[in-house]
Amino acid sequence: MRRHRLSFAAGIVLAAVGPWVPPLVAQAGLQQAAAQAREQWLAHDLTGLLAGSDTVRLQVPGVTQSATLGVAQAARLLGRYVGATRETGFDLISVRAAGTDRGYVEGRRRYVVQGTAEERQETIFLGFELRAGRWRVREVRVVP
Numbered sequence: 001m002r003r004h005r006l007s008f009a010a011g012i013v014l015a016a017v018g019p020w021v022p023p024l025v026a027q028a029g030l031q032q033a034a035a036q037a038r039e040q041w042l043a044h045d046l047t048g049l050l051a052g053s054d055t056v057r058l059q060v061p062g063v064t065q066s067a068t069l070g071v072a073q074a075a076r077l078l079g080r081y082v083g084a085t086r087e088t089g090f091d092l093i094s095v096r097a098a099g100t101d102r103g104y105v106e107g108r109r110r111y112v113v114q115g116t117a118e119e120r121q122e123t124i125f126l127g128f129e130l131r132a133g134r135w136r137v138r139e140v141r142v143v144p
Helices: 002-042 045-052 071-082
Strands: 054-058 067-070 084-099 100-111 118-130 135-142
Touching: 002 045, 002 084, 002 100, 002 118, 002 135, 045 071, 054 071, 067 071, 067 118, 071 135, 084 118
Parallel strands: 054 135
Antiparallel strands: 054 067, 084 100, 100 118, 118 135
16 A cells, blocks of 8 residues: 555656656756856867857857858857957856757856956857757857
8 A cells, every 4th residue: 555655646746847857957958068168168169169060140249240150160250259368267147948959058258368468258148959969059149
């Protein structure tokens, strides 16, 4: 009898929690992807940051229009943008899953331009998509 009560209780818990499991799993995976993206940005590993995506929507200061680019081209443009800087920090401000296959990360980048001592800051928004079981960066937006 005790075994049946336990099975019944476990079934109720699973029924109540079940709908929340995929979003929780997605959020946990997105947290890991955000931490990895942070490390890649700090190391200026922009090819690694964008790896696995087929195209990336890119919006950075100095580029007049938001564009969807191939990964190699997007990595080159981002490389030019951050190339003359030294990263001093990248704080993850917000990491949010939007459903089970989309996620958004807001970060605060701190950096110094070569030849200066003044630390600057800007906001980095990363849009992620879950494809083939892996979170991939699909959008990079830099806001001064």
